[in-house]
Amino acid sequence: MTLLPRSPRLTGASTTDRGLPNATVARLPLYLRALTQLRATGSATCSSDQLAEATGVSSANVRKDLSHLGSHGTRGVGYDVAHLQAEIAQAIGQTQEWNVVLVGAGHLGKALAAYPGFASRGSRIVAVVDADPKRLGEQVVDGLVIESADDLDEIVRDRAVSIAILATPTHAAQDVADRLVAAGVTSILNFAPVALRVPDGVDVRQVDVAAELQILAYHEQRKSSPREEAVSG
Amino acid sequence: MTLLPRSPRLTGASTTDRGLPNATVARLPLYLRALTQLRATGSATCSSDQLAEATGVSSANVRKDLSHLGSHGTRGVGYDVAHLQAEIAQAIGQTQEWNVVLVGAGHLGKALAAYPGFASRGSRIVAVVDADPKRLGEQVVDGLVIESADDLDEIVRDRAVSIAILATPTHAAQDVADRLVAAGVTSILNFAPVALRVPDGVDVRQVDVAAELQILAYHEQRKSSPREEAVSG
DNA sequence: TCGATTTTGTGAACGCCTTCACCAGCTCGT
């Protein structure tokens, strides 16, 4: 499989085969977001410093990232906001909309289905499926009604879905992933805290909220005990 | 500030000052999860290969990570599951429970409040606050009632909160972060798609779900066009 | 026209992290 390194996690393989460096790809959405905001404020151009400010990335890093797309800035001036926005959009495939199927309409799934932030950033949830027969037909949001998990195959095929969001309970996640892959899905955003096994060519990105808190907790612990040296005996 | 590199994002500073390498810290929660499962199955010991299998990390990487905690394995046998679990728990501060305040009880906030995965992994949401006066007093889950955002100061102080989950609309995020920091919070898990500005010593981890999908979309695009070489002219 | 100023693009250096390769130490069968 091709578990994309969302953290310093797994698969060192960067700079995938003639493509952009992975680290750069992960930041392009941030630049795009910043550019959209800048454009709304009426700015025609922006400097790497401004982008750095808006994204939290260092300005040197911004320039390096953008240079991978080709040289689109003007020395002494900066980048043309609209042009750069279009450039990045094309690079990360935001010129088309990506159809997404959401599996699992529980607490988290319903929140995700209601999230307008996907549509404004290139993804569209075209189906919500759940295994619970009692929930079939329930409307989760305008235009989206819960469908049967048995119809996954058909949904994926007929609606040109290539990306899935997995929000089922942990114990069902691997089975759902297998079925998604069988149906033709080649990218999965997984919220269930398990390492999915998927074949080569299928990308998985993992969001583990509890783990994020644990990482913060580690640093909190270190803040509390500034000097551990004289401990124990 | 100290934006922790959740991705290859920001601040190269790894191996923080005598501590564990950042990349290792990010994986310890995975090992802990795997060990808990292994223990439930009755396994007394496990090999680095088993942990690799369960977490998706390479076995060499597992051994390197665990070696940073000291040598706790036995050659020819593996690691003692219970012992290693305790060891990791101590390393990442899971011997105590961390009190967390959740800010913003909207779609996402309610899902997070209902999530049992925090409690089982060392964090406890001790308060849910929202700015909407109409929602005050509403019970989001057993034992948690929505409180006023005006009481943040008091809540953070009285309940020994050091970690916050930020789930407000984007436009309110920076203001909320400022108030959290002023109240004494030193770690923030931010779901709003903005780069927060916080002072030094405050850690921020960012979860940007839409960006995750955009990253997947980038790779999808590349899958569709295997050879871009003969394009355009 | 020229010089001061701004800001990009980029080679080089540096550091972190992963992987490799292999030795050391443990168990178990004989």
Next chain:
DNA sequence: ACGAGCTGGTGAAGGCGTTCACAAAATCGA
């Protein structure tokens, strides 16, 4: 008691990614 077979620990090497530093290029005012 010993050799075969596992399995962890760990130095070395290599790969990515970030930061540094500066030349190149554009604008602007005088």
